[in-house]
Amino acid sequence: xxxxxxxxxxxxxxxxxxxxxxxxxxxxxxxxxxxxxxxxxxxxxxxxxxxxxxxxxxxxxxxxxxxxxxxxxxxxxxxxxxxxxxxxxxxxxxxxxxxxxxxxxxxxxxxxxxxxxxxxxxxxxxxxxxxxxxxxxxxxxxxxxxxxxxxxxxxxxxxxxxxxxxxxxxxxxxxxxxxxxxxxxxxxxxxxxxxxxxxxxxxxxxxxxxxxxxxxxxxxxxxxxxxxxxxxxxxxxxxxxxxxxxxxxxxxxxxxxxxxxxxxxxxxxxxxxxxxxxxxxxxxxxxxxxxxxxxxxxxxxxxxxxxxxxxxxxxxxxxxxxxxxxxxxxxxxxxxxxxxxxxxxxxxxxxxxxxxxxxxxxxxxxxxxxxxxxxx
Numbered sequence: 001x002x003x004x005x006x007x008x009x010x011x012x013x014x015x016x017x018x019x020x021x022x023x024x025x026x027x028x029x030x031x032x033x034x035x036x037x038x039x040x041x042x043x044x045x046x047x048x049x050x051x052x053x054x055x056x057x058x059x060x061x062x063x064x065x066x067x068x069x070x071x072x073x074x075x076x077x078x079x080x081x082x083x084x085x086x087x088x089x090x091x092x093x094x095x096x097x098x099x100x101x102x103x104x105x106x107x108x109x110x111x112x113x114x115x116x117x118x119x120x121x122x123x124x125x126x127x128x129x130x131x132x133x134x135x136x137x138x139x140x141x142x143x144x145x146x147x148x149x150x151x152x153x154x155x156x157x158x159x160x161x162x163x164x165x166x167x168x169x170x171x172x173x174x175x176x177x178x179x180x181x182x183x184x185x186x187x188x189x190x191x192x193x194x195x196x197x198x199x200x201x202x203x204x205x206x207x208x209x210x211x212x213x214x215x216x217x218x219x220x221x222x223x224x225x226x227x228x229x230x231x232x233x234x235x236x237x238x239x240x241x242x243x244x245x246x247x248x249x250x251x252x253x254x255x256x257x258x259x260x261x262x263x264x265x266x267x268x269x270x271x272x273x274x275x276x277x278x279x280x281x282x283x284x285x286x287x288x289x290x291x292x293x294x295x296x297x298x299x300x301x302x303x304x305x306x307x308x309x310x311x312x313x314x315x316x317x318x319x320x321x322x323x324x325x326x327x328x329x330x331x332x333x334x335x336x337x338x339x340x341x342x343x344x345x346x347x348x349x350x351x352x353x354x355x356x357x358x359x360x361x362x363x364x365x366x367x368x369x370x371x372x373x374x375x376x
Contacts, residue, residue, distance in 0.1 A: 001352065001353055001354065002031075002353065002354055002356040003030070003031070003350045003353035003354065003355065003356070004030065004031025004356065005030055005031060006027060006030040006031045006032040006183075007031035007032070007033075009027070009031075009032040009033070009091045009092065009183070010032070010033045010035070010089055010090045010091050010092070011024055011027050011028075011032050011033065011034045011035065011090065011091065011092040011093075011094065012035050012037065012083075012086045012087055012090040012092070012093050012094075013034060013035070013036055013037065013067075013093070013094040013095065014037045014074070014094075014095040014096075014097060014102075015036060015037075015044065015094060015095065015096055016044045016045055016046060016096065016097075017044070017045065017046050017059075017096070017168065018046070018059060018063060018140070018165050018168035018169065018172065019096055019124050019168045019169075019171040019172045019175065019199065020094050020095065020096035020122075020124050020172070020175065021036075021044070021046070021060075021063040021064055021172070022063055022168065022169060022171075022172025022173070022175075022176070023094060023122065023124075023172045023173075023175035023176040023179065024036070024067065024094055025062075025063045025064060025065060025066070025067070026172075026176045027092070027176065027179065028065065028066035028067055028358060029065075029066060029346055029355070029357060031356075032092075033068070034066065034067040034068065035067070035068050035070060035086060035090075035366075035370060036064065036067040036068060036069050036070070036361070037070060037071075037072045037074070037083065037086075038069055038070070038071050038072075038363060038364070039071070039073070040071050040072075040073050042363075043069070043071065043363040043364070044060065044064070046059045046060045046063070047060045047363065053336070053338070053341055054336070054338035054339055054341065055338050056336060056337070056338055056360070059165075060360070061334075061336060061341060061343070061360050062343065064360055064361065065334050065343075065357045065358055065359065065360050066357055066358025066359070067358070067361055068361060068365070068366040068369070068370060069361035069362065069363055069364055069365050069366055069367075070364065070366050070367050070370040070371070071363070071364040071367055074105060074107060075105060080105065080107065082370075082371065082374060082375060083107065084107075085374045085375065086370075086374055087112055087115075087116065087119065088115075088116065089374070090116075090119065091118075091119070091120060091183070091186075092119075092120045092121075092122065092179055092182075092183075093109065093112060093119060093120070093121045093122070094121075094122045094124070094175070094179075095109070095122075095123055095124070096123075096124035096125070098135075099125050099128075099129045099134050099135065100129075109121035109123050109194055110194070113192055113194055116192070117191065117192055118186060118190065118191065118192045119192045120179060120182045120183065120186060120192045120193050120194075120195070121192070121193075121194050121195065122175050122178065122179055122182075122195040122196075122197065123194075123195070123196045123197070124171060124175055124197050124198070124199075125138070125196070125197075125198045125199070126138020126142075126143065126198060126199050126200065127146075127198055127199070127200045128196070128198040128200065128201070129196065133146075133200070138198075138199050138200070140165040140166070140167045140168045140199075141161050141167075143167040143199045143200055143203055144161050144162060144166065144167055144203070146200060147167070147200060147203040147204055147207050148207060148210065148211070148220070149161075149162065149166070149167075149203060149207060151220065151223075152210045152220055152221060152223060152229070153223065154223045154225065155223055155224065155225030155226075156223060156225070157223075158223070159223065166203075166206075167199050167202065167203045168199065170199075170202045170203055170205075170206055171197060171198075171199045171202040171203075173202075174197050174201075174202045174205075175195070175197050178195045178197065179195065182195060209221075209230075210229075224284070226246070226317070227284065227288070228248070230281060231248065231249070231250065231277060231281065232249070232277065232280040232281045232284045232287060232288075233247060233248075233249050233258075233280065233284075233287055233288060233291055234246075234247070234248045234249065235247070235288065236317045237288075237291055237292050237295040238292065238295060238296060239295055239296070239298055239299060239300040239302075239303050240295075240296055240297065240298060240299050240300070241299060241300050243300040243316075244316075244317040245295070245300065245303050245304065245307070245314055245315070245316065245317065246314060246315045246316070246317050247307065247312060247313065247314050248313040248314070248315075249280075249312065249313075250313065252269075252276070254310075254311075254312050254313075255269055255274075255280075256269040257310045257311075257312065258310065258312055261306060261309075261310050262294070262303070262306050262307070262310065262312070263290070263291065263294050264294070266290055266293075266294050267287075267290055273286065273287075274287055329344065330344065330345040331343065331344060331345060332344075332345040332355055332357060334357050334358075334359065334360060335359035335360070336359060336360040337360065337361075337362040337365075341360075343357075
């Protein structure tokens with residue numbers, strides 16, 4: 001049986017790039033009909049990011065499965081008319097154009113909800129719709145910079161961005177969950193909801209641990225590369241073969257077992273430099289040096305055997321090539337204009353149900369179908 005709890009829901013989205021497409025993609029995965037409005041010509045500019053997936057963009061193929069693509073020039077009378085007809089049948093409207101872009105056309109969410117009070121609208125922006133930042137361009141790395149994420153990421157004096165579009169993705173996650181809440185509210189009250197989400201606010205929520213350190217401790221956690229900023233030992237160490245194993249000691253029971261068995265007395269659990277986590281973090285460099293010397297004496301398999309035996313958390317520090325072949329990676333096949341492609345299956349597993357991802361649409365693939373359906 002297919003899992004389609006939103007199969008009666010119609011979503012209209014004027015979307016581009018990552019954040020809004022992420023939200024509407026998850027709605028489509030849950031069975032909603034998602035009508036993706038694309039601009040004439042090139043459509044969603046994420047289609048042109050690269051040509052890696054059989055000539056198609058990686059981002060676009062990931063985030064646009066199960067949608068219908070229709071090209072509409074909403075600035076024209078004909079396009080505006082079609083858009084309003086789509087909205088009249090919609091349950092949810094999502095958009096992530098520049099703030100004010102739809103207001104100039106009198107097609108903004110406030111206006112749409114005046115006409116259709118049961119409509120749920122979700123406006124996604126970079127920094128919100130008010131204030132001096134509202135008109136600034138808000139690409140992922142720029143928001144990572146503004147929220148301090150880049151400042152706490154990296155090693156020592158070297159800053160780094162996060163290796164995925166985390167500001168966009170977090171915004172899409174917040175938008176998806178907010179829309180689900182709004183759908184529940186509407187079922188209870190028969191009233192629609194206006195949702196506004198900014199990339200800055202989405203990342204600010206996820207930045208609260210370093211912010212709290214700064215606010216109440218006077219300084220942000222130091223950049224510690226692949227080691228955890230607030231827990232030690234928690235990071236990768238090289239074995240005799242050079243293969244790296246990441247370990248994470250989360251409590252004092254694990255610390256005692258780790259010292260007694262894996263370190264074979266090289267460190268006493270009661271050593272005043274390392275007797276509790278805050279001290280281990282303070283003396284991280286010395287601690288990591290001792291652990292690294294011991295791990296270099298052991299083979300990769302010897303380290304793994306002991307970590308398993310002592311029930312100490314660990315992970316392989318995998319490359320993307322190793323992740324590609326990971327035995328736990330659940331894949332599904334999705335149709336696309338260039339042929340079938342594989343992607344990760346949905347993270348949530350619903351007992352007794354199967355995932356059902358729709359195909360990735362070609363640009364304007366549903367022009368004729370949608371115009372015929374909604375213009376009659």
